[in-house]
Amino acid sequence: MVKRQHWPIHLALGIISALMLVPFYWVLKTSLTGENIFVYPPAILPQDPNPFYFVDVWYAIPFLRYLINSVIVSVIVVVANVFFNAMAGYALTRDFPGKAATIMLFLSCMMIPFQVTIIPAYLITAKLGLLNSYFGMALPLMSTIVCIFVFKAAFEAIPKSLVEAARIDGVPDWMIVFRIIMPLTKPAIATNIILAFIWSWNSFLWPLVVVRDVDMQTLPLGLSRFLSVVEDTTGALYAFCVMVLVPGLVIFLLAQKEFITGLTSGATKG
Amino acid sequence: MAAGTASAPALDQRRRPPAKTPFFARRRTRDLTLIWLFLLPSLVIFALYRIIPLGWNVLLSLEFWSPYKPARFAGLYHYQEMLFYDDAFWKVFWNTIIFMASAPVGIALALGVALLVNTRVPGRGVYRTIVFMSYPVMTVAVGIIWQWLYNEKVGLINYALISLGVINRGIPFLQDFDLALPAVILASIWQVIGFYMIILLTGLQSIPPNLYEAASIDGASAAQSFWRITLPLIRPSLFLCFVVGIINSFTAFDLIFVMTGGGPGHATDLLVTYIYSSAFKLSKFDYAAAMTVANFLLFLGLAFVANRLAGGEAGAIKRGA
Numbered sequence: 001m002v003k004r005q006h007w008p009i010h011l012a013l014g015i016i017s018a019l020m021l022v023p024f025y026w027v028l029k030t031s032l033t034g035e036n037i038f039v040y041p042p043a044i045l046p047q048d049p050n051p052f053y054f055v056d057v058w059y060a061i062p063f064l065r066y067l068i069n070s071v072i073v074s075v076i077v078v079v080a081n082v083f084f085n086a087m088a089g090y091a092l093t094r095d096f097p098g099k100a101a102t103i104m105l106f107l108s109c110m111m112i113p114f115q116v117t118i119i120p121a122y123l124i125t126a127k128l129g130l131l132n133s134y135f136g137m138a139l140p141l142m143s144t145i146v147c148i149f150v151f152k153a154a155f156e157a158i159p160k161s162l163v164e165a166a167r168i169d170g171v172p173d174w175m176i177v178f179r180i181i182m183p184l185t186k187p188a189i190a191t192n193i194i195l196a197f198i199w200s201w202n203s204f205l206w207p208l209v210v211v212r213d214v215d216m217q218t219l220p221l222g223l224s225r226f227l228s229v230v231e232d233t234t235g236a237l238y239a240f241c242v243m244v245l246v247p248g249l250v251i252f253l254l255a256q257k258e259f260i261t262g263l264t265s266g267a268t269k270g
Numbered sequence: 271m272a273a274g275t276a277s278a279p280a281l282d283q284r285r286r287p288p289a290k291t292p293f294f295a296r297r298r299t300r301d302l303t304l305i306w307l308f309l310l311p312s313l314v315i316f317a318l319y320r321i322i323p324l325g326w327n328v329l330l331s332l333e334f335w336s337p338y339k340p341a342r343f344a345g346l347y348h349y350q351e352m353l354f355y356d357d358a359f360w361k362v363f364w365n366t367i368i369f370m371a372s373a374p375v376g377i378a379l380a381l382g383v384a385l386l387v388n389t390r391v392p393g394r395g396v397y398r399t400i401v402f403m404s405y406p407v408m409t410v411a412v413g414i415i416w417q418w419l420y421n422e423k424v425g426l427i428n429y430a431l432i433s434l435g436v437i438n439r440g441i442p443f444l445q446d447f448d449l450a451l452p453a454v455i456l457a458s459i460w461q462v463i464g465f466y467m468i469i470l471l472t473g474l475q476s477i478p479p480n481l482y483e484a485a486s487i488d489g490a491s492a493a494q495s496f497w498r499i500t501l502p503l504i505r506p507s508l509f510l511c512f513v514v515g516i517i518n519s520f521t522a523f524d525l526i527f528v529m530t531g532g533g534p535g536h537a538t539d540l541l542v543t544y545i546y547s548s549a550f551k552l553s554k555f556d557y558a559a560a561m562t563v564a565n566f567l568l569f570l571g572l573a574f575v576a577n578r579l580a581g582g583e584a585g586a587i588k589r590g591a
Contacts, residue, residue: 009391016383017400023460024403026426027415035424042424084315087308096305102313109320111573115520115542116566117323119330119549119559124318140319143312173304202408204524209550220410224528227414238418241411252406256399259406263465264472 024245031242034235053235054243060236063243065215066222070201073137073218077200080142082192086185088143089151090177110145115205122209132213141200147192150262154188155181191262194255201248219244324566330559337553348560359561361536362544365451366519366565369458369540370572373515376459377508380466385500387467388474398471402464409461409521413528416457420444420529444530450537454529458522466511473507474500509580516572541565 032049035042057063092103114121121140130136158181166176182189204220211217217225223244230237252259331348333341352359383401387394404412419426422442431437443453477500485495501508523542526532532539532547539547541561549558 006391009386009389010393013383013386013391013394013397016386017397020401020404020460020464022426023412023415023419026419030418042426042429080311084311088312091305091308094301094305096302102309105321106312106316109316111570112320112324112566113517113520113569114319115523116562116569117319117327118546119555119562120323120326121319122550123326123555124322139315143315145316148312173301198406202406202410202524204408204410204527205546208527209546220408220524223408223410223414227528237414241414244408245411248406248408249403252403253399256402260402260468264468 027238027241027245031235031238053239057236057239057243061222061226061240062215063222063240066217066219069134069216070218070220072134073207074197074200076134076138077141078193078196080138081144081147081196082189084143085147085192086151086177086182086189088148089188090155090181092148092152093155106145106148114140118205118209121206125210131210132216134216136210137203137207137216137218138200140206141196141203144192144196144199146262147195150188150191151185154185158184187258187261190255190258194251194258195262197251198248198259327559327562327566330556331563333556335556337555344556348557349564351557352560352564358536358539358544362539362541363564363568365536365539366541366568368451369455369519369522370516372455372459373512373518376463376515377466377470377511379459380463380511381470381508383463384467384470384474388471398467401467404461405464407461409524410528412457412461413525416453416460416525417444417529420453444538445534447534447537450530450534454522454526454538457529458518458525461525462514462518465514469511469514470504470507473504477503506580509576512576513573516569516576520569541568 029046031053032051033043033046034053092099125131125136125139128136130139162180163176166180167173171180202220203218204224207218207221208224211221214225223240226237226240332344332346334344334347335341387398387401420428420443422428422440422445425440425443427443428437428440432440441449443449481499481503482495485499490498519540520542522540523546526538526540526543527546530538532543536544542565545558545561545565548554548561
């Protein structure tokens, strides 16, 4: 077969990559130099970069508070997801009356976007007395259907004989799950952790509805609130933006494979 | 116990006398209890946050309800108001349709990128990562970045357009009644295009390469193999992308809330943002519930159509939670 020329493809992909990266670059540049709206044209390269705005924003907002809130909610969500999804995924590999109906139920729940449940979800959370709490913020995200099916597929790939052998030896079911099966499904667990983390880390609408107290705000809430307080030409806003973007991006780049696997398995297997 | 039933009874009979069968039955009930216990947390969460809300929404939309008054039956009052008396609803409804209809544009772009990445060029993994990188980023931050790019005086986009000689004065994109919605849509496409690309790549990689070889032996041109082989075979992926695009009109809430707040006027309000402001800013929970029902029906209808066109099992995907 004729070897095709590579450079036109590289050129096209290079331009596309540049277009995708420019917004990131622009916000990073602004965070390092600020922006003087009376200077035209805007400088393309950062001139006189300095960390002033990062220091500025550190003292202007309770960044640490937001960060801790975000971390607490995400940790609750991730831990709950791994346990609940693994349990449900395992249950779905067994035979029991009502199994088909349960799977149907899960699949139809998938077709209910969370956004269309927001009003009753708010009222329910209020009835449960969970407004303004970490648990209230985490609760709706604590089990994810896509991830249940990721676990189910992983469990089904484990040889049945192994489980049967353990059961005949009298190992209790909960121990079978946590001591034999889970260690063999590390990729599924990794996928679960990364998906649950990114979803809860980025989640905005739900905390916006549930949280009234400034002390309980997570990073996205803090960011949007800061935007409404300061002029959008302030370098501090973009410094804050960069500080919020970096953790998510780093974690995504480290666990890219698991993230993509999770998304596509959810997308293709349903 | 499906696989177990084949071998386990035989073992039981060999090991124990028949008198032991009550133990086996007890074990079965214990198993069932455990299975349901395992399912319970997820079922409770989905009941509380998916199923009950869906019913409650319908109920709420048929009532006069506010947090401090007892509910009264309203019949279709809110639906009448929505359909016949609220001009904003129709504006917002069409905005949502336009937003959804923009999905194919993003999908077409993503297909181009996916075809390029799917070639055997060295370093394609890097390109894939870069294109996909905007998807997992916090949408609130994306909104802030883009409203900065659109800035009238120092925004990069205005600067680029002026430098290229397309315009001679900065345009306040997000304050312009006609341009605000396309501007928001562009930002949204920028964020989601990587996800489309990943879905399409999965589809492209599942096409057996020998199909292309056979086609080229038969003298098919590249364009012919694209239209006759590639497109038909990635049809499920394409429609899956479309469903993602529809769902994107819900998740775009974050973006719109940050970039424009729905303004100017209702120029960038989608149903989801309008519902939010009706319920949580104006406390019209009952009316917002009626619009939520409309929004959900619109979504279900489109997802159903997409699923039928894709030929079955493709509609199940969800972004966010």
